[in-house]
Amino acid sequence: MKFEKDFLRSTDFGLLLLRIALGGLMLFHGMHKLIYGVGFIGDMLAAIGLPSFIAYGSLLAELVASLMIICGIWTRLASVVFAGNMVVAILMAHASEMFSLSPMTGGLVIELPLLYLLGAAVLCLTGGGRFAVTKGTVLD
Known part of the structure; x- marks a missing residue:
């Protein structure tokens, strides 16, 4: 019984x-x-004068960093990359809607990217926890 309580409050x-x-x-x-x-994404970057190859960073962040976060491999490092990607996504794709409210829901238009950003920020601060592959290391 104690194990169940501890596990559910873990x-x-x-x-x-x-x-x-x-x-x-x-x-x-x-x-x-x-x-x-x-x-x-490359087209959006080129439109603001940046090289379009930087767009592959979003692929790495959304694919590789996501897999690292799921597995708990260097969770803090992967979360920093993930959070950085979300900051860039918010600034590039949603800057004009930053403080806009959705007429359909009443919530922020950018609430989904913001939720991703804040979730990554939590993992940056906490690490991956006991069930992470690289638990107890500097980067986790």
Whole structure:
């Protein structure tokens, strides 16, 4: 009985759930970029005078960093990359909507990217927890 109470109140289990949710949901975005390419991001970068090859950074962040977060491999480092990707995504794709409210829901228009960013920030601060592959290291 004590084990069940401890397990259900476990911070480490909560961090595992956060890692699976955050990385798992973003993994779909990474897979989409892997299959269909990052051309549209490259076009957005070129429009503001940046080299379009930087778009592959979003692929790495959304695919590789997501997998690292799910598995708990260098969770803090992967979360920094993930959070950085979300800051760039918010600034590039949603800057004009930063403080706008959705007329359909009443919530922030950028609430989904913001939720990804804040989830990654939590993992940057906490690490991956006891159920991470690289638990107890400097980068986790």
